[in-house]
Structures are given as C-alpha cells and as structure tokens.
Amino acid sequence: MPKNLFSVIPELHSIADPAASGIRVPFVRPVLPSFEALRPAYEEIISTGRLTKGRFVEQFEQAVAKHLGVRHAVAVSSCTIGLMLVYKSLDLTAGNCGSRRRAMEPCPVGSMEPLSRFGIVRSGGRNEPVGEVIIPSFTFLAGPATIVWNNLRPVFIDVDPITTNVVPQAVATAITPRTVAISACHNFGNPCDVAALEAIAMEHSLPLVIDAAHGFGASLHGKPVGSGATAQVFSLSPTKLLVAGEGGVVATNCDCLAHFVRLGREYGNDGSYDALFAGVNGRMPELSAATALAGLDILDTVAAQRREIATLYRSELSHLPGIGFVEGQPGAQSSHKDFSITVDPSQFGMSRDGLRRAMALRGIETRTYYNPPCHKQTAFEHFHDRHRALPATELLAARSISLPIGAHINEAVVAEVCATIANAKSM
Numbered sequence: 001m002p003k004n005l006f007s008v009i010p011e012l013h014s015i016a017d018p019a020a021s022g023i024r025v026p027f028v029r030p031v032l033p034s035f036e037a038l039r040p041a042y043e044e045i046i047s048t049g050r051l052t053k054g055r056f057v058e059q060f061e062q063a064v065a066k067h068l069g070v071r072h073a074v075a076v077s078s079c080t081i082g083l084m085l086v087y088k089s090l091d092l093t094a095g096n097c098g099s100r101r102r103a104m105e106p107c108p109v110g111s112m113e114p115l116s117r118f119g120i121v122r123s124g125g126r127n128e129p130v131g132e133v134i135i136p137s138f139t140f141l142a143g144p145a146t147i148v149w150n151n152l153r154p155v156f157i158d159v160d161p162i163t164t165n166v167v168p169q170a171v172a173t174a175i176t177p178r179t180v181a182i183s184a185c186h187n188f189g190n191p192c193d194v195a196a197l198e199a200i201a202m203e204h205s206l207p208l209v210i211d212a213a214h215g216f217g218a219s220l221h222g223k224p225v226g227s228g229a230t231a232q233v234f235s236l237s238p239t240k241l242l243v244a245g246e247g248g249v250v251a252t253n254c255d256c257l258a259h260f261v262r263l264g265r266e267y268g269n270d271g272s273y274d275a276l277f278a279g280v281n282g283r284m285p286e287l288s289a290a291t292a293l294a295g296l297d298i299l300d301t302v303a304a305q306r307r308e309i310a311t312l313y314r315s316e317l318s319h320l321p322g323i324g325f326v327e328g329q330p331g332a333q334s335s336h337k338d339f340s341i342t343v344d345p346s347q348f349g350m351s352r353d354g355l356r357r358a359m360a361l362r363g364i365e366t367r368t369y370y371n372p373p374c375h376k377q378t379a380f381e382h383f384h385d386r387h388r389a390l391p392a393t394e395l396l397a398a399r400s401i402s403l404p405i406g407a408h409i410n411e412a413v414v415a416e417v418c419a420t421i422a423n424a425k426s427m
C-alpha cells in the first residue's frame with residue numbers, strides 16, 4: 001500500500017452526518033469538492049438567479065458524456081426518475097418490438113417515428129400490466145418500483161452469489177413472449193457482464209436497461225461503465241462517489257431515447273405547451289449540476305481511495321473463516337460504492353445480524369443491503385411466482401453486511417472495524 005494512501009483526504013470535504021449521534025464510525029459521509037472549488041459556480045448561480053435549466057446542467061451533461069464515452073448524458077433529478085423516464089420512453093408494449101433493436105444503436109433523431117409508435121407505454125386496460133421486465137431481486141427497491149410505475153410487471157430472477165449480479169444465461173432462460181425489457185444492476189459498484197447481456201438482448205430484440213446507480217468510479221476493461229446497453233442510469237445521491245445532492249444521469253447512445261427522456265423530464269412538453277405524453281418534473285437544479293461537475297474532477301481520487309480501503313479490508317478479513325467477498329468478472333473494476341462481505345454463520349460462529357449488533361455496540365454503523373430482497377417486499381411480492389426459487393438472493397440477503405467506506409475511513413479505522421469483526425464472538 002502506498003504510504004501517501006490517505007494523504008488526499010484533507011482535500012476532500014466530508015460533511016458530518018447529523019443523524020450519527022452515538023455512531024463513532026458512520027457508514028458513509030458524502031464526499032464533496034472543497035467549497036473553494038465550488039464557490040465561483042455557486043456565486044454565479046445565486047447572483048444571476050439562474051437556478052434551473054442553465055449552463056451548468058448543459059456543461060455537466062457534456063462532461064459526463066465525454067467521461068463515459070456515450071452520445072448522450074441526460075441529467076435528471078434522481079436515478080429513480082431516470083429509470084422511470086427510460087421505461088416510459090421505450091416502446092415497451094408486449095408484442096410491439098419494432099424499435100427495440102434500433103434502441104440499442106445510435107439512430108438519427110431525423111428518423112424518429114411518431115411518438116405513438118415509439119415512445120408510449122400503453123396500458124392493457126384496467127391497469128393490467130402489459131409486459132414483463134426481467135430484473136434481479138437482489139437489487140435496490142427503486143429498480144422494480146420504476147417498472148411498476150410504468151404499468152409493467154417485474155419478473156424477479158436470481159443472481160450469482162459471488163458477483164451478486166445477474167447471470168446472463170439465467171436472463172436468457174427467463175425470457176418469454178411477454179418480456180419487453182431486461183434490467184440488470186452493477187451491484188455495490190461491481191460491473192455486471194454488459195457485453196453478454198447485450199448479446200442476449202440483441203438476440204431477442206429487447207432493450208437492456210442497466211441500473212448504474214453505483215456505477216460512477218467503476219470500469220470494465222479500462223473504460224468507465226456506462227457506454228453499453230440501451231441505457232445506463234446513474235445516481236448522484238450522497239452515498240455515491242459522484243454527488244450532486246440528489247440527481248441522476250441517463251447515459252445512452254440512442255438519439256431517440258435521449259430525446260424522449262429530455263421531453264419526459266420536462267412534463268412531456270416540447271415547448272408547445274401541448275404535452276406529448278405524461279411526463280414529470282425530472283430536472284436537475286443548477287446548484288446540483290455545478291456540484292457534480294466539480295465532483296468529476298475528484299472522481300478518480302475518490303475511486304482510488306475506495307479501492308485502497310477495499311484492498312485493506314480484504315487483506316485484514318480474508319483469514320477469518322466464514323467471511324466471503326464480492327468478486328468481479330475479469331476486467332471489472334468495482335467502484336466499491338459499498339464494501340459488502342458475507343457471513344456464513346456455521347463457519348464464522350455467529351450470524352450476520354449478531355455481527356451487526358456487536359459492531360453497533362462499538363459505534364460502527366453498517367447496512368444490510370438488500371434485505372429483504374425485492375421479491376419479498378410488500379409492494380412487489382405479489383408479482384413474484386413462488387415456484388421460481390431465488391436461493392442465492394435469499395442467501396445474500398441473509399448474509400450480506402456492508403462495512404463503512406469512504407473518505408472518512410482511514411487505515412486505523414479499517415483496523416478497528418476488522419478487529420471488531422474478528423473479536424465479535426467474544427463481545
């Protein structure tokens with residue numbers, strides 16, 4: 001480990017979590033550029049009163065598109081809104097897949113079909129979902145929520161217990177004539193197998209929508225994740241490596257999709273004041289865009305820090321029986337948005353929840369993503385076919401624990417967290 005590992009920390013501005021009373025080691029603290037770096041933009045925005053639809057959103061979109069290597073990066077108010085607008089914008093009606101293959105490829109706006117053929121998700125009547133979207137259950141609840149909001153049905157599938165991501169072959173097996181889209185996630189920042197998923201999506205003429213909420217800071221074969229699939233949708237909320245406050249980005253190479261997401265974030269209004277479809281206010285405020293724009297300058301540093309902390313955690317915990325780690329596919333570099341381990345109670349001698357309590361006694365905050373998994377949540381369980389077993393999902397939900405990670409964590413804190421885990425049974 002390089003000696004100057006944590007020397008960059010003072011340059012990053014961490015904000016104390018006001019809800020952290022009694023917590024000595026918070027799970028996460030947002031990492032922001034220094035106030036000095038933000039001051040000129042904030043001053044301009046406040047003094048001009050241009051709080052929305054200004055140059056900072058545009059500049060941020062251009063910078064992100066360049067960073068990710070995509071034709072379009074559309075800034076939105078959150079990843080959730082971005083995913084909702086992507087499903088809304090795609091022609092997802094079962095049995096009408098004419099534009100799906102095209103959605104995967106760049107297409108000139110000039111060749112755009114009428115909205116009624118391309119952009120509207122039609123209802124099957126009486127609010128019956130009209131199509132199914134294949135999605136892992138071991139993901140954040142926003143994923144299936146955005147599907148249900150579009151009057152589509154989530155079909156939950158299992159994940160690989162080691163990568164925590166969907167297995168492309170399992171996706172292929174789950175496709176039926178009712179399938180209208182495939183969704184995957186870069187869980188914990190660990191890139192999913194975009195190329196294999198894209199090949200399956202292309203073969204079946206289905207759009208591939210990737211929840212890349214944890215994606216900033218992650219790469220595949222040396223390139224930032226975000227450039228494959230029909231769309232990849234990022235989050236910029238405070239737990240992420242790139243922070244806007246609240247915010248999201250829809251990254252796509254499809255001109256039509258980008259066009260409809262832009263319309264959709266603006267109530268569906270193209271300026272004529274005649275809404276073309278039911279949109280939302282999904283705009284990103286200028287202050288948020290300016291914050292994230294400056295954040296792009298420190299993203300590499302923030303990601304490098306996380307990698308160092310993850311390496312330290314691994315080396316300190318790998319000798320403990322019953323502790324498992326998330327592994328990436330070859331060529332994948334995780335953003336380590338979360339550093340999650342699994343606890344096998346029979347080998348470790350204690351359950352995940354017991355360990356969590358022991359850590360809480362020492363003031364160490366942890367999270368148990370994703371428990372319960374989506375197919376067991378109140379809003380979604382009725383969509384789940386009980387005959388479809390999801391053993392890896394249930395195992396991960398019962399055994400995963402995410403440890404504190406971020407700029408507030410240094411070598412000494414990692415040592416303390418790991419010692420607490422090693423000694424938890426005797427506490």
Ligand SMILES: Cc1ncc(COP(=O)(O)O)c(C=O)c1O
Nearest residue numbers: 078079080140142213235236237
């Ligand atoms: C995997 C995943 N998807 C979607 C979201 C939703 O992001 P946002 O809060 O920006 O809507 C999150 C939030 O953390 C997430 O972890």
